Amino acid sequence: xxxxxxxxxxxxxxxxxxxxxxxxTVLRVLEDGGGHMTSAEVLDGVSRLDTAIGRxxxxxxxDLLTELSIIRPTYIGxxxxxxxxxxxxxxxxxxxCTHCHRVIEFEDCGLEQISAELEARLHVKLSGHLLEFYGLxxxxxxxx
Amino acid sequence: xxxxxxxxxxxxxxxxxxxxxxxxTVLRVLEDGGGHMTSAEVLDGVSRLDTAIGRxxxxxxxDLLTELSIIRPTYIGxxxxxxxxxxxxxxxxxxxCTHCHRVIEFEDCGLEQISAELEARLHVKLSGHLLEFYGLxxxxxxxx
DNA sequence: TTAGATGCAAATAGTTTGCATTTGT
DNA sequence: ACAAATGCAAACTATTTGCATCTAA
Numbered sequence: 019x020x021x022x023x024x025x026x027x028x029x030x031x032x033x034x035x036x037x038x039x040x041x042x043t044v045l046r047v048l049e050d051g052g053g054h055m056t057s058a059e060v061l062d063g064v065s066r067l068d069t070a071i072g073r074x075x076x077x078x079x080x081d082l083l084t085e086l087s088i089i090r091p092t093y094i095g096x097x098x099x100x101x102x103x104x105x106x107x108x109x110x111x112x113x114x115c116t117h118c119h120r121v122i123e124f125e126d127c128g129l130e131q132i133s134a135e136l137e138a139r140l141h142v143k144l145s146g147h148l149l150e151f152y153g154l155x156x157x158x159x160x161x162x
Numbered sequence: 163x164x165x166x167x168x169x170x171x172x173x174x175x176x177x178x179x180x181x182x183x184x185x186x187t188v189l190r191v192l193e194d195g196g197g198h199m200t201s202a203e204v205l206d207g208v209s210r211l212d213t214a215i216g217r218x219x220x221x222x223x224x225d226l227l228t229e230l231s232i233i234r235p236t237y238i239g240x241x242x243x244x245x246x247x248x249x250x251x252x253x254x255x256x257x258x259c260t261h262c263h264r265v266i267e268f269e270d271c272g273l274e275q276i277s278a279e280l281e282a283r284l285h286v287k288l289s290g291h292l293l294e295f296y297g298l299x300x301x302x303x304x305x306x
Numbered sequence: 307t308t309a310g311a312t313g314c315a316a317a318t319a320g321t322t323t324g325c326a327t328t329t330g331t
Numbered sequence: 332a333c334a335a336a337t338g339c340a341a342a343c344t345a346t347t348t349g350c351a352t353c354t355a356a
Contacts, residue, residue, distance in 0.1 A: 072313040087296040093235045144297035152231040153288035216338040
């Protein structure tokens, strides 16, 4: 492990967790996959890189990454299983079409200010956020 | 059904769905429960009101309500099962403590403006949103 | 060195399904 | 009247667990 640590790997370390092969592999799969993957896709990607990594470790890694606000499980569509979204700089924003379940991502929107205000007012320490809008995408809007 | 329809019931009708006993009961349980319930809690509340309502219908109702942006499944804590949140006026905002999983709700924050801007720019029709912040609550912050 | 993390496979539990029957409109 | 929704219970499938072993720090 002579190479520089990725920011996310560093956050694991800083929080007192070990940088294990399983965890780093899950992280890599999420990053390569664009950070918008179901657990099944992550499991698949991981075992493609290394058959020896167990399913349980993948779930444990996903839980840990969630705990650290590095990823966030969210529901897209009707499926009962979540999609994990990377929170690149601690945040993420998207629109979910409630009809075709397409996801449209968009850039930031000045939530830092709200975040700072909440921290001051409620005495909390915020590390990230997710903003989801629901509605009809252009195509479904036209079709309706 | 001579009484006035609740706004939410009306939305079901308007979308072409029937106002069945099962659906209305699920809605009522969610409303009475404060709109922050796991599927287990909803199932429990429903069968408390009417034993005859089947589990499957509850899940089907939750799916439908989600489709209509009346509720939104979200992950609190580490549990694999979602918590359903009512989107009272189409939106909801909360802070989730990543350590103790406490949920702190807060009031609006001027997202209507962003919403309008996105609608214009992306040609979509938005019906609601959910804004989640992640971080440490006051208690966990002090303890750390 | 040693607490923490892993892999395995069995156990669990939450959700979905198929279909005959009932219900809302 | 009749399409839509229901209840049932069986079938599924994703996730979790317990534990002996291994490994990162």
